[in-house]
Amino acid sequence: MGMLGSRVHDVVVVGGGIVGLAVAMRLVQAGGRRRVAVLEKEAAFGTHQTGHNSGVIHSGIYYRPGSLKARLCIDGANRLMELCREQGVPFQQCGKVVVACEPSEIPFLEELHRRGTVNGIEGLHILSPAEVRRFEPHVSCIQGIHVPTTGIVDFQRVARTYARIIEASGGTLLPGHRVAAIHGNGDIIQVRTNRGTLQTPCLVNCAGLHADRIARLAGLEPPCRIVPFRGEYYEIRQERAGLVQTLIYPVPDPRFPFLGVHFTRMVDGKVEAGPNAVLAWDREGYTRSTISLRDSLESLSYPGFWRLAARYWRPGIDEIRRSYSKSLFHKALQKLVPAVQRDDLLPGGAGVRAQALKRDGTLLDDFLVVRSGPSVHVLNAPSPAATSSLAIADHILREHLLEML
Numbered sequence: 075m076g077m078l079g080s081r082v083h084d085v086v087v088v089g090g091g092i093v094g095l096a097v098a099m100r101l102v103q104a105g106g107r108r109r110v111a112v113l114e115k116e117a118a119f120g121t122h123q124t125g126h127n128s129g130v131i132h133s134g135i136y137y138r139p140g141s142l143k144a145r146l147c148i149d150g151a152n153r154l155m156e157l158c159r160e161q162g163v164p165f166q167q168c169g170k171v172v173v174a175c176e177p178s179e180i181p182f183l184e185e186l187h188r189r190g191t192v193n194g195i196e197g198l199h200i201l202s203p204a205e206v207r208r209f210e211p212h213v214s215c216i217q218g219i220h221v222p223t224t225g226i227v228d229f230q231r232v233a234r235t236y237a238r239i240i241e242a243s244g245g246t247l248l249p250g251h252r253v254a255a256i257h258g259n260g261d262i263i264q265v266r267t268n269r270g271t272l273q274t275p276c277l278v279n280c281a282g283l284h285a286d287r288i289a290r291l292a293g294l295e296p297p298c299r300i301v302p303f304r305g306e307y308y309e310i311r312q313e314r315a316g317l318v319q320t321l322i323y324p325v326p327d328p329r330f331p332f333l334g335v336h337f338t339r340m341v342d343g344k345v346e347a348g349p350n351a352v353l354a355w356d357r358e359g360y361t362r363s364t365i366s367l368r369d370s371l372e373s374l375s376y377p378g379f380w381r382l383a384a385r386y387w388r389p390g391i392d393e394i395r396r397s398y399s400k401s402l403f404h405k406a407l408q409k410l411v412p413a414v415q416r417d418d419l420l421p422g423g424a425g426v427r428a429q430a431l432k433r434d435g436t437l438l439d440d441f442l443v444v445r446s447g448p449s450v451h452v453l454n455a456p457s458p459a460a461t462s463s464l465a466i467a468d469h470i471l472r473e474h475l476l477e478m479l
Contacts, residue, residue, distance in 0.1 A: 083111040083246070084479065086265055086274040088253055088288050090114025092124040092229055093455050094280030095236035096463035100471055102243040108479065110245045111272060112237075113265070115252035120233030122358060123282050124460060126425030128307075128338045128346060131155065131165065131225035132458035135172070135190035135198070136326065136333070142441040142469070144193045147458045150465030151223070157464065158227060161235050164341055165227035170321030171206055173215035175409050179325040180217060186325065187219055197222040212317045212411045224321060226341045229460045236463075253281075256291040263292075263448060276478050277449040278470065283357040283428040285453050294446040296453050298430040298438055299376050302357045302369065305349025306397060307422035308407075310337075314418045315345040322410050327389065333457075335396075335406045346422055347407050347414075352397045353390075360424045362397070381435025430454035443470060450474045 087098045090112050098112045116122075131151050137143035158165045174183040183200070190198045199205075199220050206218035237247055248269075255266040256277070265272045281288040289296045310317065322337040338346045353373065356366035373379050383390060396402045404416045430438040430453055441462075442454035450470060459466060 083274045084108040085110045085276045087112045087278045089280035090119040092233045092463045096467035099236045100467040102245040113251045114249045120230045125230040132461040133221045133223045134193050139192040146462040146465040150462030153464040167225040168320040169222040170224040171218045172323045173218040182325045279451040289451045292449050300428045301431045302354040303351045303427045304354035306424045307346045307348035308419040309422040310345040318345045350396045378431045378433045378435045445474045
């Protein structure tokens with residue numbers, strides 16, 4: 075890692091999260107002695123969405139059959155676990171249960187089972203309450219699904235592994251390089267950073283929380299805007315962590331791309347509970363007190379935000395109330411595991427989801443990759459992007475990059 079070195083690169087990747095690193099890794103592994111550079115504004119890689127997620131290797135059960143998420147999640151999960159085995163990265167394919175607690179949720183649970191079956195997930199079974207409790211003895215439900223292919227891993231460690239492979243294969247990692255401007259000059263793109271300018275015929279924008287801004291710098295008016303949603307977690311006290319054996323999820327609200335508060339046993343043995351989903355006033359706002367005037371104004375001045383708020387104001391208020399009330403958060407968790415007590419909940423971390431929102435108020439529910447001339451922009455890659463990172467990278471290479479290189 076270091077300064078710019080050679081200022082001309084065959085490909086420049088903007089964004090050193092897990093997706094950007096996966097793209098760079100696949101490029102340097104593809105042969106042809108390509109000079110690939112990864113620009114990351116932070117001093118380390120994988121510090122935002124990659125380093126603030128729940129560590130779940132998703133199965134692909136939630137996603138619309140035929141969508142990019144459905145196709146790339148299952149393929150990506152298999153590739154990820156294979157890489158972890160090869161590189162000695164600890165992970166567990168522990169499985170999870172998705173449970174319905176009310177009769178009104180049964181049709182949605184059955185739809186999840188149908189989707190998962192169509193998507194090719196193996197071993198899915200609809201379970202009675204007694205059968206669910208064989209996997210999770212403390213769960214309360216009226217029906218459930220066991221998803222045996224779900225796993226857990228430390229995605230920041232995965233990202234560091236990608237970075238190590240990039241360097242070992244001749245790629246260039248440039249932390250501490252914030253993109254300030256992007257200019258086209260014939261067949262060459264000039265990328266100006268706070269530490270110098272790079273030239274490249276091919277730019278890949280994997281900037282996550284700032285992907286729409288990088289797209290605009292590159293001359294593309296994106297069809298959506300990133301609106302940040304903060305997800306807040308609690309941690310279950312160590313002596314009560316036995317209430318959760320693996321992962322316990324509710325049936326998600328079909329109107330939203332969020333999965334609802336759930337329990338996750340992490341790869342280090344800790345149990346997290348959450349997250350909720352509230353508007354963040356800063357694209358990197360991991361606490362309620364972190365506020366960016368620019369980010370707040372961008373969200374509040376966007377017509378899509380107000381259309382979304384008008385459509386879903388009631389569940390939005392519920393999420394805000396739960397953010398400020400430990401008792402309400404606890405009540406939501408008790409619906410799944412009645413034995414969990416309020417005092418079992420310790421303050422945990424938080425993440426910010428880069429959710430792409432269209433002007434009509436529609437939340438994009440699939441990955442979105444757009445090519446504009448010599449640049450490729452990953453404009454929407456929230457969960458399960460970490461799980462899918464290797465498959466997303468191969469998709470970008472196959473569909474967008476190889477013909478340019």
